[in-house]
Amino acid sequence: MLKEALSAAECVSLQLSNDVERYAELGRKLRSTNFNSALTVARGSSDHAANYCAYLIMARMGRIVASLPMSLVTLYKSPLVTRDTLTIAISQSGQSPDVVEPIRYFRDGGATTVALVNDIDSPLAQAAEWAIPLHAGKEHSVAATKSFITSLVAGARLVAHWQNDPELIEGLAALPQALDEATRADWSAALEVLTPARNIMVVGRGISFPIALESALKFKETSALQAEAFSGAEIKHGPMALIEDGYPLLIFATRGPTQAGLVQLATEMRGRGARVLLAAPADIAERDLTLPVAATPDLDPIVAVQAFYVMAAHLSKARGMDPDRPRHLNKVTKTH
Numbered sequence: 001m002l003k004e005a006l007s008a009a010e011c012v013s014l015q016l017s018n019d020v021e022r023y024a025e026l027g028r029k030l031r032s033t034n035f036n037s038a039l040t041v042a043r044g045s046s047d048h049a050a051n052y053c054a055y056l057i058m059a060r061m062g063r064i065v066a067s068l069p070m071s072l073v074t075l076y077k078s079p080l081v082t083r084d085t086l087t088i089a090i091s092q093s094g095q096s097p098d099v100v101e102p103i104r105y106f107r108d109g110g111a112t113t114v115a116l117v118n119d120i121d122s123p124l125a126q127a128a129e130w131a132i133p134l135h136a137g138k139e140h141s142v143a144a145t146k147s148f149i150t151s152l153v154a155g156a157r158l159v160a161h162w163q164n165d166p167e168l169i170e171g172l173a174a175l176p177q178a179l180d181e182a183t184r185a186d187w188s189a190a191l192e193v194l195t196p197a198r199n200i201m202v203v204g205r206g207i208s209f210p211i212a213l214e215s216a217l218k219f220k221e222t223s224a225l226q227a228e229a230f231s232g233a234e235i236k237h238g239p240m241a242l243i244e245d246g247y248p249l250l251i252f253a254t255r256g257p258t259q260a261g262l263v264q265l266a267t268e269m270r271g272r273g274a275r276v277l278l279a280a281p282a283d284i285a286e287r288d289l290t291l292p293v294a295a296t297p298d299l300d301p302i303v304a305v306q307a308f309y310v311m312a313a314h315l316s317k318a319r320g321m322d323p324d325r326p327r328h329l330n331k332v333t334k335t336h
Contacts, residue, residue, distance in 0.1 A: 001141040001143045001145055001222065001309070001312075001313045001316070001323040001324050002310065002313035002314070002323070004139055004140070004141050004145050004146045005145040005146065005183070005306070005309040005310055005313060006183050006310070007137075007146055008145065008146040008149040008150070008179055008306055008309075009175075009176045009177070009179035009180040009183070009306075010176070011134075011135060011136045011137060011146045011149070011150050012149065012150060012153050012175050012176050012179060013176040014135045014137075015133075015134060015135040015136075015150055015153060015154065015157075016153070016157075016172060016173060016175070016176070018133070018135055019132055019133065022132060023132070023157050023158065023160075023161045024161055026114070026130055026132070026158065026161060026162075027158075027160075027161030027162045027163075027164060029112070029130075030086070030112070030158075030161075030162040031162060031164070033086075033112060034084060035063060035084055035085060035086045035112070036084040036085065037063075037064065037066070037084075037085050037086075038054075038057060038063050038064070038065040038066075038085065038086040038087070038088070039065065039066055039067070039068045039085060039086070039087045039088070039106075040053065040054050040065060040066075040067050040068065040087075040088050040089070040090070041067075041068050041070060041087060041088070041089040041090075041099055041102050041103060042067075042089060042090045042091065042099065043070075043091075043096060043098070043099065044144075044217065045092075045144045045147075045148045045151075045214055045217060046090040046091050046092060046144075046148075046151060047067065047090075048148070048210045048211075048213045048214040048217070049090050049148055049151035049152050049155060049210070049214075050067065050088065050090045050155070051067070051209070051210035051213065052152050052155055052156075052207070052210040052211075052301060053088065053090070053152075053155030053156070053158065053159065054066075054067070055206070055207050055209075055210065056155065056156060056159040056207075056298060057159055057162075059207070059298075060159055060163050060165070060298075061159065061162060061163060063086075068087070068102055070098040070099065070101075070102050071098070073098075073101055073102040073105050074097065074098045074101050074102070080105075080106075080109075081109075082105070082106045082108075082109025082110055082111045083109060083110040083111065084110075084111075085106060085109075085111040085112070086111065086112050086114070087102070087103060087106040087107075087111045087112070087113045087114070088113075088114045088115075088116070088155075088158070089102075089103050089113070089114070089115045089116070089117070089124055089128065090115075090116045090117070090151050090154075090155070091115070091116075091117050091118070091122070091124050092117075092118045092119070092134070092136070092139060092144055092147040092151075093117075093118070093119055093122060094115065094117040094118070094119045094122025094123060094124030094125050095119075095122055095123060095124070099124055100123045100124045100127050103115060103124060103127045103128050104127040107127065107128065107129055112129065112130070113127070113128040113129045113130065114128060114129070114130040114131075114132070114158065115127070115128035115130065115131045115132070116132055116134060116151060116154040116155065116158070117131060117132075117133065117134065118133065118134040118135075118136045118137075118139070118147050118150070120133040132154065134147060134150040134151055134154055135150060136149075136150040140324070141323065141324040142221075142324065142325060143218060143221050143222050143323055143324070145309045148214060148305070149179070149302060149305065149306060152301065152302045152305070153172065153175060153302060156168065156172060156298070156299060156302070157169075157172060160172060167296060168296060168298065168299075170295065171294060171295035171296040171298075171299050172299065174294070174295040175294060175295075175299060175302060175303070178292060178293070178294045178295070178299075178302075178303045179302070179303055179306050181292055181303075182292035182303040182304075182306035182307045183306060183307075183310055185289075185290055185291075185292055185307035185310070186290070187279075187289050187307060187308075187310070187311035189277065189288055189289060190250070190277050190288075190289055190311050190315070191311065191314060191315055191318055193248055193275055193277060194219075194223075194225065194248060194315055195315065195318045195319055197225060197248045198225070198226065199225065199226040199227065199247075199248070200216075200219060200225060200226070200227045200228075200248040200249070200250060201227070201228055201229075201230055201235065201242070201247070201248070201249050201250070202215045202216040202219070202227055202228070202229045202230075202249075202250045202251075202252070203229070203230055203231070203232050203235055203249065203250065203251045203252065203262065203265065204229070204231070204232065204251070204252040204254075204258075204262075205231050205232035205233060205258040205261065205262055206256060206257065206258040207254065207256060207258075207297075207298060207300070207301055208252040208253070208254040208256075208258065208262075208300075208301055208304070209229070209231055210301065211252050211254075211301045211304055211305050211308070212229040212230070212231075212250075212252055213229045214305060215227070215229070215250065215252075215305070215308050215312070216228055216229035218308075218309070218312045219312070222312055222313070222315075222316040222321065222323040223312070223315050223316045223319050223321060223323075224319070224321060225319070232251070232258065232261055232262045232265050233261075235265070243269065243272050243273065243274050244273060245273035246273065246274075246275050247273070247274045247275060248274070248275050248277065249266075249269050249274045249275065249276045249277065250277045250279065251265065251266050251269075251276065251277070251278050251279065252279050252291070252301075252304055253266070253278060253279065253280040253284065253287075253291070254280075254281075254291060254293075254297065254300040254301055254304055255281060255293060255297035255300055256297045256298075256300075259280070259284075262278075262280075263278065263280060263284060263286055266278040266286060267286065276288065277289055279291045279304065279307075279308075281293050281300075289307075291303075291304050291307065292304065292306070292307055
């Protein structure tokens with residue numbers, strides 16, 4: 001896991017140097033097509049990457065995006081309206097039938113279908129009209145790291161070329177260096193808090209929420225740590241009842257409109273006795289963990305999760321586990 005996480009910068013560099021005209025062509029296609037709706041199709045870490053892509057599409061392109069409950073197609077056989085729909089699937093393996101079948105269904109119904117997939121020879125790649133490789137290379141660890149980061153980058157590339165935004169495209173070009181720097185972030189303070197922990201809440205909001213979801217999954221997957229992700233706007237409702245003295249709370253306060261509220265939340269939670277780990281950029285004095293930043297705030301979650309992955313790999317070993325072989329899990333999961 002650690003070795004693959006550390007290779008993410010190299011994988012992103014490879015991705016950015018490939019398929020340049022393919023992304024530009026897709027961007028032109030998306031700009032010339034009217035979509036009544038947009039959907040994402042993904043599971044697990046790929047679904048968290050799809051969440052990030054969806055957020056960028058909604059924030060930058062003004063299109064409402066929903067995550068498709070795949071069972072509507074695979075089990076319920078619902079008569080979904082497919083025409084004038086953009087459907088984006090994200091997958092490392094491209095093997096799971098409940099990801100492949102909806103893409104085939106929507107393509108047959110006239111939708112524009114895009115697959116961001118690591119295995120370009122997979123059934124998913126064959127099912128989609130637009131199949132674009134992630135270029136993460138073979139991933140041996142069960143816990144996805146470099147394929148998740150390359151999925152985030154691929155989603156951001158799609159949006160950058162759809163919007164035809166030079167600033168975002170230039171920001172993507174600077175990511176390999178930012179990712180390399182992120183691998184050296186000192187998150188040892190998190191190890192001290194989390195090695196003996198039994199549970200944790202992971203909090204984000206807006207563009208950082210997909211990273212909170214992914215981090216919570218990795219805590220469960222690689223450290224057997226009961227973790228739940230919440231939006232900073234939701235935690236003051238029901239989840240607040242769980243907070244007690246010493247309760248661990250990891251808050252991702254990336255740059256942007258949600259940052260101030262998350263920093264304030266960290267202060268409030270400390271006042272309630274929580275053991276807060278506020279991850280924020282270097283200019284936030286209240287931080288416990290320093291978040292690396294990218295060339296533009298919309299890309300900050302990509303480098304933030306890189307810093308998290310390095311810490312998570314060390315945490316797993318500190319808790320006496322093997323992050324490459326989580327119990328009960330396999331690399332490829334096939335659901336229907």
